[in-house]
Each structure stands twice: as structure tokens, then as C-alpha cells.
Amino acid sequence: MQLIIHRGTQEIGGSCVELSTATSRILIDFGMPLVKENKERFEPDVLEGKSVEELKDLSILPQVDGLYKDENKSIDAILISHSHLDHYGLLSYVHPDIPIYLSEGAKELIDITSLFVHREVKMLNAKIISNREAFAIGNFRITPYVVDHSAFDALAFLIEADGERLFYSGDFRGHGRKSVLFKQMVENPPKDIDCLLMEGSMLGRSKQLYNNEEEIENRIVDILKESSTITFFFASSQNIDRLVSAYRACLKTDSIFVIDLYTAFILDKLNKISKGIPRFDWKNIRVKFLKYHADVLAKNNLKDLLYLYNEQKIDMDEINDKKDRILMLARDNSVFPLILNKIDSVKGAKIIYSMWDGYLTDKFKRFCNEKGLIIEQVHTSGHAELEDLKKFANALNPKKLIPIHTFDKERYPEYFKNVKIISDSEVFVL
Ligand SMILES: [Zn+2]
Ligand SMILES: [Zn+2]
Structure with a gap:
């Protein structure tokens, strides 16, 4: 060979x-x-x-x-x-x-x-x-x-x-x-x-800050218990282990895990392969619609799914009402500042940064600083x-x-x- x-x-x-x-x-x-x-x-x-x-x-x-x-x-x-x-x-x-x-x-x-x-x-x-x-x-x-x-x-x-x-x-x-x-x-x-x-x-x-997914889950539990406003969770929607850690932390603290349509779609598809993967219609999961994601699904003849996910939809009013119980999946992209603008009093809100820190830019750190957001890295490789x-x-x-x-x-x-x-x-x- x-x-x-x-x-x-x-x-x-x-x-x-x-x-x-x-x-x-x-x-x-x-x-x-x-x-x-x-x-x-x-x-x-x-x-x-x-x-x-x-x-x-x-x-x-x-x-x-x-x-x-x-x-x-x-x-x-x-x-x-x-x-x-x-x-x-x-x-x-x-x-x-x-x-x-x-x-x-x-x-x-x-x-x-x-x-x-x-x-x-x-x-x-x-x-x-x-x-x-x-x-x-x-x-x-x-x-x-x-x-x-x-x-x-x-x-x-x-x-x-x-x-x-x-x-x-x-x-x-x-x-x-x-x-x-x-x-x-x-x-x-x-x-x-x-x-x-x-x-x-x-x-x-x-050496890593956290040794395994259980330690990550436990830290998210503590952050959610302490929070008095919304908490953001920055992670890849394709890192299923990490989403499970976040979801389990939400169940333990009776928080609501707010995911976007793209993530709902991923979890829905993979649940067909592995039944333990959380789905959009499970307890304590809600879906925030973003126009770009909705357009992609509609364009690809997946409108039926949109109707399905619609039953779990959460809007900004409800997010504001329940913000101290919310863990919202987000990413450092152009949509994030727009969402942030629609939430009352984000000062002091935590960003659980659950990705490789090589992605964490100085520009984003400055942005968070200006908004009074606190970044905490909770990640394992x-x-x-x-x-x-x-x-x-x-x-x-x-x-x-x-x-x-x-x-x-x-x-x-x-x-x-x-x-x-x-x-x-x-x-x-x-
Ligand atoms: Zn590789
Ligand atoms: Zn790899």
C-alpha cells in the first residue's frame, strides 16, 4: 500500500x-x-x-x-x-x-x-x-x-x-x-x-479551562441561576454535544433555550438519526425566526417545516417578558446587534462564549464592552x-x-x- x-x-x-x-x-x-x-x-x-x-x-x-x-x-x-x-x-x-x-x-x-x-x-x-x-x-x-x-x-x-x-x-x-x-x-x-x-x-x-461537557453544563447552570437578564450562548449550531450541554442546563434551571430556525432544522434532521438529540418541540425549547433562514427554507420547498416550527416560535415581546429565564443561541454576526437593540436593558448580560477563542475578535470584544455585555469563555476542545x-x-x-x-x-x-x-x-x- x-x-x-x-x-x-x-x-x-x-x-x-x-x-x-x-x-x-x-x-x-x-x-x-x-x-x-x-x-x-x-x-x-x-x-x-x-x-x-x-x-x-x-x-x-x-x-x-x-x-x-x-x-x-x-x-x-x-x-x-x-x-x-x-x-x-x-x-x-x-x-x-x-x-x-x-x-x-x-x-x-x-x-x-x-x-x-x-x-x-x-x-x-x-x-x-x-x-x-x-x-x-x-x-x-x-x-x-x-x-x-x-x-x-x-x-x-x-x-x-x-x-x-x-x-x-x-x-x-x-x-x-x-x-x-x-x-x-x-x-x-x-x-x-x-x-x-x-x-x-x-x-x-x-491546557483547557474546562475538561469535559459535564463541566461546561455545570458552569452554564450556575450562570443561568445568577442571571437577572437575558444570557447569550455563542456556539456552533453544528456542535451537537455543546447544544445538548446548553439544553440540559436549561432544563435544570427551568430556562428557555431560544434557538434559530437554522438550528431547529439541524436538530430536527439529526433527531431522526439519534433520538436523544433535542428537537424544536421539546420542553423548554423555543424558536426565534430570522428572515434569512425563513427565506432559505421557503426557497427550497420546505415551507411545511416553517409551519411546523411556527408552533414553537418566540417573538421579541415574549423574550423581553421572560428575559431573566432565557438562554439565547447567537453568533458574532450582523444579526446579533439587531437582536440586541430589541431587548430592554442588556447591560450586565452575559455572553457564554463556547467556541474556540481564535474566533473571538478584538472588534467584538470592544462592541460588547460598549454595550455593557460580559463575555465569559466556557469551552472545551x-x-x-x-x-x-x-x-x-x-x-x-x-x-x-x-x-x-x-x-x-x-x-x-x-x-x-x-x-x-x-x-x-x-x-x-x-
Ligand atoms: Zn479538522
Ligand atoms: Zn473536525
């Missing part, structure tokens, strides 16, 4: 791994970069209006033969580990006949993102795969494993061919609401792994900390461990055995 990491050996984001045998070729992940070569933030706007050739010249699209539209297809399949843009965000450039294998949850979330965000990814040839159900592509045999990550229904892959076994960790952690999956993996790992590609997002980051990475690597005990999805590959040998550091585009034969 031959391995090429086209991107991901020295950065977080833009993951793209190629595996080939004498007769078959597959890709794992085809993500959008998060950083440019100079480590500054990658702005997706640079993609606008550019051809595949132009994007290859800019090294934004990797040089992979037989992958892109208008080429003779020679890639047999693409496996997508999860629904974060840095793992699937360049799929719109690939040949439409190439089958894309992913979990049901990832498929739903990518489709929803395509609906609500302008950058559309159409998967015309999607194949849904399930936890621990092996399948074949050419002479590859692939077994997906659902893992604990901030993306719902995220997968790792065991890939076998030519008598060799490679394990791709994808993004994972051991401290989320699905930590049991991590525990199972470490206690009963796949055996005889020749090569492990393991993420290391957290190697260069400092979607990625495993060093201790869990060690447990994972020890359990899988690979003959070779190759760093991926990290800015700190040089530090791997300090912490793990059998490390083999490779570079982007290097051909590595197992």
Missing part, C-alpha cells in the same frame, strides 16, 4: 490523504485549508471564480491525477471522516462520478450547510456508511469507526490492503458526550496496525489532549505512527513511539 499525504503533515486543516495499491486509489478527506503557507488565516473568498488549474497553481487544490471534473477519473472513491470544512470543503471541485463515502450524520450536516451557506457542495454520488460495517473499494477493505468529536457522527477508518493495515484517526477526543467510544477503542483496539495516521491538534495548545493521544497511540501500538492534522509534528517523538515524520506530497510505501 502506498501513502501520500497531499496536505496535513504540517498544518491543521485542508486534510487530504491518498492511498493506492496496484489496482485501486482512494482519498481520505478533501478539506479546505484553514491557514495559508505563511500561517495566516485562509480566506475562502480566494476560491471565487477560479478554475481548477488556477487553484492547482496556487497550491490550494492538491496535485492528484484523475480527481477533478473535466479529467479522466482515476480515483475510485473519497472517504470523508466528518462534516467540518477542513475535511470536506473542496469537494465541489471533484469529478461528480467519484463516489463519496460518509456517515449519515455527516451527509445531513454537509447538505444543510450547502443549503444555508452560499458555498455549495453537491454530492451526487454519496454512499452512506455505518459504524463498524466493513465495505470494499477495489482491493481496499474499509471499516469505519464512529469517534467522539465536536462534529456529529465523525469517523475514523481502518483500511486494509496488500496484507497491511492502516488506521486513520480523523479528528477525535476522549472527553465529549461520546467519550464511551474513545474508551471502547482504547480498551479493545484494532490489532496489528502497521501504520497509524494520528491527529495532534492540541499538541501546541495550552473538539480534539484530544496529550494524555488521551498517548492512551490512543499506546492502545493501537502501530509499527509506524505518522503525524497529521497538527502544527507540531516535530514534537511527536517526545510523546509517542515509532514516529515517522513525513512531508506533504512525499510518497511513502508501507
Whole structure:
């Protein structure tokens, strides 16, 4: 089996791994970069209006033969580990006949993102795969494993061919609401792994404020108990573990979790996959309609859903009446100041900032300061900390461990055995 990491050996984001045998070729992940070569933030706007050739010249699209539209297809399949843009965000450039294998949850979330965000990814040839159900592509045999990550229904892959076994960790952690999956993996790992590609997002980051989702939930409970006005909750609508933490805190304090239509739609769709996911019509959940979201649903023949969600609609008058009992999901966007203007006496209101602090801009901090809003960071990472990475690597005990999805590959040998550091585009034969 031959391995090429086209991107991901020295950065977080833009993951793209190629595996080939004498007769078959597959890709794992085809993500959008998060950083440019100079480590500054990658702005997706640079993609606008550019051809595949132009994007290859800019090294934004990797040089992979037989992958892109208008080429003779020679890639047999693409496996997508999860629904974060840095793992699937360049799929719109690939040949439409190439089958894309992913979990049901990832498929739903990518489709929803395509609906609500302008950058559309159409998967015309999607194949849904399930936890621990092996399948074949050419002479590859692939077994997906659902893992604990901030993306719902995220997968790792065991890939076998030519008598060799490679394990791709994808993004994972051991401290989320699905930590049991991590525990199972470490206690009963796949055996005889020749090569492990393991993420290391957290190697260069400092220790976290909160260790797990229970601690997050407890802190939200305390904030809601103390609050005398509205509380805002800044989190990704696709971070289901986090929404569950917030919802549970609302139940414990009899607060109302106000979500927007986009979030109602996500929870509604995913509830069909996992019944424990809160829905718009559950106790203590209400839906705030935003015109942009309503327009998207109406335009896509989803008006029926609008009528359904309408039963749980909450308006600004009711929000003002009950503001000391409200936890409102929001984000640092153009809509937030408009909502804020319609609420009486926001001075002293808390913003529970439950996203990576790299997104928290000085401009937004200043804005909050002027309005008398208090930002409190309540967050835990979607990625495993060093201790869990060690447990994972020890359990899988690979003959070779190759760093991926990290800015700190040089530090791997300090912490793990059998490390083999490779570079982007290097051909590595197992
Ligand atoms: Zn991820
Ligand atoms: Zn990632």
C-alpha cells in the first residue's frame, strides 16, 4: 500500500490523504485549508471564480491525477471522516462520478450547510456508511469507526490492503458526550496496525479551562441561576454535544433555550438519526425566526417545516417578558446587534462564549464592552489532549505512527513511539 499525504503533515486543516495499491486509489478527506503557507488565516473568498488549474497553481487544490471534473477519473472513491470544512470543503471541485463515502450524520450536516451557506457542495454520488460495517473499494477493505468529536457522527477508518493495515484517526477526543467510544477503542483496539495516521491538534495548545461537557453544563447552570437578564450562548449550531450541554442546563434551571430556525432544522434532521438529540418541540425549547433562514427554507420547498416550527416560535415581546429565564443561541454576526437593540436593558448580560477563542475578535470584544455585555469563555476542545493521544497511540501500538492534522509534528517523538515524520506530497510505501 502506498501513502501520500497531499496536505496535513504540517498544518491543521485542508486534510487530504491518498492511498493506492496496484489496482485501486482512494482519498481520505478533501478539506479546505484553514491557514495559508505563511500561517495566516485562509480566506475562502480566494476560491471565487477560479478554475481548477488556477487553484492547482496556487497550491490550494492538491496535485492528484484523475480527481477533478473535466479529467479522466482515476480515483475510485473519497472517504470523508466528518462534516467540518477542513475535511470536506473542496469537494465541489471533484469529478461528480467519484463516489463519496460518509456517515449519515455527516451527509445531513454537509447538505444543510450547502443549503444555508452560499458555498455549495453537491454530492451526487454519496454512499452512506455505518459504524463498524466493513465495505470494499477495489482491493481496499474499509471499516469505519464512529469517534467522539465536536462534529456529529465523525469517523475514523481502518483500511486494509496488500496484507497491511492502516488506521486513520480523523479528528477525535476522549472527553465529549461520546467519550464511551474513545474508551471502547482504547480498551479493545484494532490489532496489528502497521501504520497509524494520528491527529495532534492540541499538541501546541495550552491546557483547557474546562475538561469535559459535564463541566461546561455545570458552569452554564450556575450562570443561568445568577442571571437577572437575558444570557447569550455563542456556539456552533453544528456542535451537537455543546447544544445538548446548553439544553440540559436549561432544563435544570427551568430556562428557555431560544434557538434559530437554522438550528431547529439541524436538530430536527439529526433527531431522526439519534433520538436523544433535542428537537424544536421539546420542553423548554423555543424558536426565534430570522428572515434569512425563513427565506432559505421557503426557497427550497420546505415551507411545511416553517409551519411546523411556527408552533414553537418566540417573538421579541415574549423574550423581553421572560428575559431573566432565557438562554439565547447567537453568533458574532450582523444579526446579533439587531437582536440586541430589541431587548430592554442588556447591560450586565452575559455572553457564554463556547467556541474556540481564535474566533473571538478584538472588534467584538470592544462592541460588547460598549454595550455593557460580559463575555465569559466556557469551552472545551473538539480534539484530544496529550494524555488521551498517548492512551490512543499506546492502545493501537502501530509499527509506524505518522503525524497529521497538527502544527507540531516535530514534537511527536517526545510523546509517542515509532514516529515517522513525513512531508506533504512525499510518497511513502508501507
Ligand atoms: Zn473536525
Ligand atoms: Zn479538522
